[in-house]
Amino acid sequence: MAKTDSTGSTWRYRWAHRQNVRRVSTFRGAETAWRRRDDELRRLRALAADFQGSAAAGAGLPLELAGDEVVLWALPAAQLVEVRHTPVLPAPDLAVAPPSGPLRPRRPDGVRVTDAGMAVITSRRLVLLGGRGRRDWAYGRMTGLSHDPAAPVTLIQVLDRRRTSGLMLPTDAAADFRFKLTLAFADAIEQRPAVLAQLDELIAEHAQLKPFRPAAATPAQARLSARVPGGRRTVAVAAAVALLVPAALVESDPSDPTGGAEVAVAATPAPSPSPGVAPVLVRPAVSAPAPRTSPKPTKAPRPSPTASRDPRCGAPDNPLGYDFCGGTRIRRPATEVCDWFDCTPEFWAGRGYLVQCRDGSVSLTGGRSNACAEHRGVRRTFGK
Structure with a gap:
């Protein structure tokens, strides 16, 4: 029952x-x-x-447009930034992948704010209408464009300006600005x-x-392990203790008065005799102590605790073949992985490889900066 x-x-x-x-x-x-x-x-x-603009969208702006130029987008809260040490920026591209993480409202090191005003994207250029004047970045003269992955800063290099400059926008508007700037640049190059x-x-x-x-x-x-408090982790710890304690007792056995010397001498082969000379059997002395001048017998090797270690290197028993012994990182685990491991609440939302957190739970966020952030950090990586 x-x-x-x-x-x-x-x-x-x-x-x-x-x-x-x-x-x-x-x-x-x-x-x-x-x-x-x-x-x-x-x-x-x-x-x-x-996405398209019109000449009427620029009405009221202190900006003179060319004959076929239209305003595509405008933001009144933008800051002009400049870089003290001019880097070499990558060439403008058409990448539209959203940022991997949220942007922080901070200014990167080496970047200083020199003006503030309204940012305007037109079909020909990016313009800042600032308090100290106007700054233009024409698409046809852009040689470098870089969006900071952690801060809402976009840096631009153009042919007619030596110093690298760009815009810093509010964090909630940076992603929209970057996408629309990419669309405007794509239209400019068809x-x-x-x-x-x-x-x-x-x-x-x-x-x-x-x-x-x-x-x-x-x-x-x-499984029966579900009845034990702590589940499979408790069973694994108990099994490891049961394997390591006998090995520790063997190493410190006080009942062997010879300390293993007799076994070592008996196991050591005698040197090969010369041709024509009868072999001499050497019997180890047990009752009489060896002279002080004789070499000290070599002790038998002690049993290593690692010999009895679990072949999965501490990973719970599972039919999936997942262990902590290294091997290939697991980026697409089996669908039944949570049947054998204690998965985090949002396990399948992870975008990395399989890791064990410090609290024992399993996460799919390995390789990311926020891996196991709510579970005291990463402890070990699974392999197969």
């Missing part, structure tokens, strides 16, 4: 209930992150298809279709990453 609690439910049913709650929570977190990214990519695709094709490819790749609803856990899948 199965052991039951006061509510009448067996421990297997309680285990299945906890597993299903955790799986559903993990799936919903991953699905929310996936939908957020999908909505952003589709918004950018629609914006890229309909490459708008390339931007649309890139967005279509990103949407198709992201559709393949849509998380699947996990299968429901059944009471029959519960």
Whole structure:
């Protein structure tokens, strides 16, 4: 008869209930992150298809436009920045991938603010209408363009200016500014279709990453380790202690008065005799101590604790073949990984490789700056 609690439910049913709650929570977190990214990519695709300006949009601005020049976008809160040490910036490209992390409202080292005003993107140039004057960056004269991945700063190099300069915008407007500047530059070089094709490819790749609803856990899948407080981790620690304690006792066995010397001498082969000379058997002396002038016998090698170490190098027992012994990093774990390991709440939303956090949970954020941030950091990396 199965052991039951006061509510009448067996421990297997309680285990299945906890597993299903955790799986559903993990799936919903991953699905929310996936939908957020999908909505952003589709918004950018629609914006890229309909992005255009008009001469009327520049009405009221203290900016003289050329005959075929139109205003595409304007932001009243922008700062002009300059770099003390001029770097070599990469050439402008048409990359439209959103930033990997949130931007911080800070000014990078070596960058100083020299003016503030309104940033205007036109079909021919980027303009800052500042309090000290106007600063232009014509698309046709751009030689370098760089967006800071951690700060809302965009640096630009042009042919007719020696010092590198650019704009610093509010963090909530930086991503929109960068995308629209890329569209304006693409129009200037007649490459708008390339931007649309890139967005279509990103949407198709992201559709393949849509998380699947996990299968429901059944009471029959519960293991006996679920009845132990701490689960598989407690069983693994107990097994390791059970293997290491006998090895430690063998190393410190006080019942061997010879300290293993007799075994060592008996195991040491005698030198090969010369031809024609009968071999002499050497019997180790046990009762009489060896003279002080004789060489000290070599002790037998002590058993190493690592000989009895788990072949998975401390990883829990699992049929997936995952261990801590090195090997190839696991970036696409099996769908049943959370059946064998204690996954973090938003496991499937991770974009890295499989790691174990310091609190024992398993995360898919290896290789990222925020890996296991809410679980005391990364402890070990899984391999296969």
